[in-house]
Amino acid sequence: MPEMPEVETVRRSLIAQVKGRKITHVEIRYPDLITGDVDQFVEFVTGATISDIGRRAKFLLIHLNNGYTIISHLRMEGKYRISADPSAIDKHSHAIFTLDNGQKMIYNDVRKFGRMQLWNTDDLSDNKSLKKLGPEPLSAEFTFQNLKPRIMRHHKDIKTVLLDQSVMSGLGNIYVDEVLWKVKLHPETPSNHLSDEDIQKIIEASNQEMDKGIAAGGSSIRTYVDATGHKGTMQNNLKVYGKEGTPCPRCGTEIKKIKVGGRGTHFCPKCQVVK
Ligand SMILES: [Zn+2]
Known part of the structure; x- marks a missing residue:
């Protein structure tokens, strides 16, 4: 199960590859991956640009330039892969974000425990999952x-x-x-x-x-x-x-x-x- 160092490593490698890219198409193949309304998720994410990628504990925060953030929890086996190669997509690919440079950001999850949720960036601290988190190591609150x-x-x-x-x-x-x-x-x-x-x-x-x-x-x-x-x-x-x-x-x-x-x-x- 990815813990904080693993999620931070994923965050850094995603930033290097997708920050500043516009998401031109979204395909959700496993609707239960999305907490909340799937159609709304697709509608709000399509056309948005990834402005930054943050992290809170084991949650990845994919910030979009339209005021929304995708809160992504990898749970047991969730993984992101960036590729333009169609063979990178398989039966475990549950969300596929096509980027404006032809690459795809593919979310794979063999065990399907991972979740994504779209949330107002300004109100992230009100999100139920994030709200209950205690202080994390290496932060100012970890005293x-x-x-x-x-x-x-x-x-x-x-x-x-x-x-x-x-x-x-x-x-x-x-x-x-x-x-x-x-x-x-x-x-x-x-x-x-x-x-x-x-x-x-x-x-x-x-x-x-x-x-x-x-x-x-x-x-x-x-x-x-x-x-x-x-x-x-x-x-x-x-x-x-x-x-x-x-x-x-x-x-x-x-x-x-x-x-x-x-x-x-x-x-x-x-x-x-x-x-
Ligand atoms: Zn000993």
């Missing part, structure tokens, strides 16, 4: 003052709480496991047992992991590629995610995989302690 009350009001395990996008946003299963290993916290530690220092460390580690992930072009654990088809290399930097049965890079103890809140969770039973 101890903002994060502490959001984390401490939960009695649930810290793994589940950090995955909750309303607490903090952008991190998914991979990066939460990495952050908890880095700060030496057992994923089943109740959130309200954390010290101020723990929270401070989580903030620092989250920023570092996101920075590293973006610099590496994301991690290609499953089938993630950016909009030019490149794979990221962050998977080579991971310390615990997917490493069950191998030695902890810090202490040599075997990395374990357990379920926490229903999610596969990787951790070192020696250097990550329950508080």
